[in-house]
Amino acid sequence: MPAAERTPQTLYDKVFQAHIVDEKLDGTILLYIDRHLVHEVTSPQAFEGLEVAGRKVRRPDCTLATTDHNVPTTSRKALKDIASFIQEDDSRTQCVTLEENVKKFGITYFGLSDKRQGIVHVIGPEQGFTLPGTTVVCGDSHTSTHGAFGALAFGIGTSEVEHVLATQCLITKRSKNMRIQIDGELAPGVSSKDVVLHAIGKIGTAGGTGAVIEFCGSVIRSLSMEARMSICNMSIEGGARAGMVAPDDITFEYLKGKPLAPKYGTEEWDRAVAYWKSLRSDPDAKYDIDVFIDAKDIIPTVTWGTSPEDVVPITGVVPDPETFPTEAKKAAGRRMLEYMGLVPGTPMEEVVVDKVFIGSCTNSRIEDLRAAAMVVKGKKIASNIKRAMIVPGSGLVKDQAEKEGLDKIFVDAGFEWREAGCSMCLGMNPDILSPKERCASTSNRNFEGRQGAQGRTHLMSPVMAAAAAIAGKLADVRKISQFNGSPHIEAAVTPESTTFSGPSASEKAHPDERIETSDTEKETLTDQPQDSSPQVNTTVTHAGGTSAAGGLPKFTVLRGIAAPMEKGNIDTDAIIPKQFLKTIKRTGLGNALFYEMRYLEPGVENPDFVLNREPYRSARIIVCTGANFGCGSSREHAPWALNDFGVKCVIAPSFADIFFNNSFKNGMLPIAIKNKEDLEKVHAEAVAGREVEVDLPNQLIKDASGNTLCAFEVEEFRKHCLVNGLDDIGLTMQLEDKIAEFERKMSRETPWLDGSGYLKRKGAGGKLAVKAAPVPKTNRGDVKTEPLEW
Ligand SMILES: CC(C)[C@H](C(=O)O)[C@@H](O)C(=O)O
Numbered sequence: 001m002p003a004a005e006r007t008p009q010t011l012y013d014k015v016f017q018a019h020i021v022d023e024k025l026d027g028t029i030l031l032y033i034d035r036h037l038v039h040e041v042t043s044p045q046a047f048e049g050l051e052v053a054g055r056k057v058r059r060p061d062c063t064l065a066t067t068d069h070n071v072p073t074t075s076r077k078a079l080k081d082i083a084s085f086i087q088e089d090d091s092r093t094q095c096v097t098l099e100e101n102v103k104k105f106g107i108t109y110f111g112l113s114d115k116r117q118g119i120v121h122v123i124g125p126e127q128g129f130t131l132p133g134t135t136v137v138c139g140d141s142h143t144s145t146h147g148a149f150g151a152l153a154f155g156i157g158t159s160e161v162e163h164v165l166a167t168q169c170l171i172t173k174r175s176k177n178m179r180i181q182i183d184g185e186l187a188p189g190v191s192s193k194d195v196v197l198h199a200i201g202k203i204g205t206a207g208g209t210g211a212v213i214e215f216c217g218s219v220i221r222s223l224s225m226e227a228r229m230s231i232c233n234m235s236i237e238g239g240a241r242a243g244m245v246a247p248d249d250i251t252f253e254y255l256k257g258k259p260l261a262p263k264y265g266t267e268e269w270d271r272a273v274a275y276w277k278s279l280r281s282d283p284d285a286k287y288d289i290d291v292f293i294d295a296k297d298i299i300p301t302v303t304w305g306t307s308p309e310d311v312v313p314i315t316g317v318v319p320d321p322e323t324f325p326t327e328a329k330k331a332a333g334r335r336m337l338e339y340m341g342l343v344p345g346t347p348m349e350e351v352v353v354d355k356v357f358i359g360s361c362t363n364s365r366i367e368d369l370r371a372a373a374m375v376v377k378g379k380k381i382a383s384n385i386k387r388a389m390i391v392p393g394s395g396l397v398k399d400q401a402e403k404e405g406l407d408k409i410f411v412d413a414g415f416e417w418r419e420a421g422c423s424m425c426l427g428m429n430p431d432i433l434s435p436k437e438r439c440a441s442t443s444n445r446n447f448e449g450r451q452g453a454q455g456r457t458h459l460m461s462p463v464m465a466a467a468a469a470i471a472g473k474l475a476d477v478r479k480i481s482q483f484n485g486s487p488h489i490e491a492a493v494t495p496e497s498t499t500f501s502g503p504s505a506s507e508k509a510h511p512d513e514r515i516e517t518s519d520t521e522k523e524t525l526t527d528q529p530q531d532s533s534p535q536v537n538t539t540v541t542h543a544g545g546t547s548a549a550g551g552l553p554k555f556t557v558l559r560g561i562a563a564p565m566e567k568g569n570i571d572t573d574a575i576i577p578k579q580f581l582k583t584i585k586r587t588g589l590g591n592a593l594f595y596e597m598r599y600l601e602p603g604v605e606n607p608d609f610v611l612n613r614e615p616y617r618s619a620r621i622i623v624c625t626g627a628n629f630g631c632g633s634s635r636e637h638a639p640w641a642l643n644d645f646g647v648k649c650v651i652a653p654s655f656a657d658i659f660f661n662n663s664f665k666n667g668m669l670p671i672a673i674k675n676k677e678d679l680e681k682v683h684a685e686a687v688a689g690r691e692v693e694v695d696l697p698n699q700l701i702k703d704a705s706g707n708t709l710c711a712f713e714v715e716e717f718r719k720h721c722l723v724n725g726l727d728d729i730g731l732t733m734q735l736e737d738k739i740a741e742f743e744r745k746m747s748r749e750t751p752w753l754d755g756s757g758y759l760k761r762k763g764a765g766g767k768l769a770v771k772a773a774p775v776p777k778t779n780r781g782d783v784k785t786e787p788l789e790w
């Protein structure tokens, strides 16, 4: 079609379009996936599914695994193997299971003894595994990070992990286009984290639901890749599945010399760059949602509540919930302040902090550490700070920081210098907050209990967390550090502009050795599910939650008690907290459902919680009047826990995308009812304790006497799969010819995406062999003697 007649496309449209393998009339699309990152938490059940069905990993060369969530970040000097290194049983099982699976399925893996190990969203870009114009997935919501390269990158659930492993494709739909344009110049002391916190404060945690956000404008263009990653990382906190930035010279510069990027100086590199340059939104491209932000409105920002949208400038005060617009918001605000131990009107700069955490996939890259080091250099952390931790995002970040002497600056100031991992972002490992401890954290989620049961999290940038460590309370970094008129932190701090010196890593003692084991052990114990975990509902079982490979129970008409809920933004951390994610099974999680709300302490039920009251103990449906149900993490454990408890259907005004998808994959039906009156009718039945009937074939919700309460929408393909109990991996595999054809085309057009050992180009008549085969050699051997290449 001549260019003039082509509908203008956004960056997202272009990348999406280039990966369509097949499209159904109802808009269901089979999308090809170029890059699949795998970690230990969301993969065991997927590998198990493959094994049970006798399936292979289709593209081991496009799959990269590491272990990050469960790993302790203490010294690895004495590391022999992961099995003896990890003390906690369930964490160890998950990590060992991953190691077994990567061997079994021939996948490249960066284990604990490998310098390239680290948080999955740090290592992908670092290796050049993440490239512009690619589709990138991982069983992890912060896969959005990789969108900084102009990749379409999003989190998926475990069933989808299994689907991608088996077919290298995903079944999906087009998303809406959303644009967040940030123009102007960031003031000194303001960083990309402030930009994204400010943006989420503006759009809310459901603002981007159903959309892919393109970040653009002069501010974004001026930012480094690290800073762009921090912004795209938190797109998910704004409800969007993905965030994207158009690739430009800054992107290409970053990719030069990365092990898995096309080799700089070769024809392939030039070809790739020419393609990457075409990945810009067309000038007249249309966006469904447009947001403009003026850089001068952004000042260092912190959160005050338990949702990432609860932001306030550091110069502000703790808000008063009584001024919130609706009764529901007032109630939520009161609860948050109680949880956070804050009083309305208190200046944020007076909020005293106990712990400081600089790390996570949002802010653990070299630039983050440089910026934080600049603030703490020559200073000491305040005496009230119990613990301040620096956790590099990968072994390579750690090495680089040590080369620049940053570790010395931190240790001299009183910080702990740790090994790479998710650490205190999500207490699945020994790094956790004790109850009521307050943390200045560079992570991305401040949900209740996220960093440890009853822990209190304030999200902020690395320089702000560093400032909090020095001040002993939340602090305005602009008062603590001089920014010498630099335009903004990420452009200001480069290795050249920072004169750090200090002994190299090998010359100094390891700071981890200062940590007393007893302290670590104590913290671990407080946050682990106890053996005495309450046993409830053990009699409520049904056929859901089976492996996708084994087919699903059919969903036609469901009748049962519906439990009423009213809260908005019920996140998956609340549906099932982190300590229960260590299972390698899909079943048995019913007892952990809504754990923090359901139990006052292990074994003691909270009598006020709806599922602890009759008749709701046997609820099969949840009716929630609050929007954005299932937001946050991609954990499929959330629908597994609901399913295991007996709930097969959730009705709410809206859902977070990943939870919505994950539910269908488990034979469950999430129903979005936007019409308030309709939802209220169903809610009233639930409140009255009467049964409700969900009739999927006729798409109707009825009361106990069979009267229709309202109709509901459901996508045709999803309905077809639910009603017939279809295994969508099997369905996709029937399209083998189309997938193979697509792969041949990709190998011709973007050959740099094929990993070594994939296509043996010796097929007759120019026909390429596309049989899935493990890469002949991986780097799972002795990393010390192997080069940092595949
Ligand atoms: C464990 C994983 C499913 C989860 C996610 O998807 O985000 C985790 O990384 C988190 O940050 O909560």
Ligand code: SF4
Residues within 6 Å of the ligand: 068, 069, 119, 140, 142, 360, 361, 362, 421, 422, 425, 426, 443, 444
């Ligand atoms: S958000 Fe935290 S737990 Fe999740 S991947 Fe990132 S660092 Fe790990």
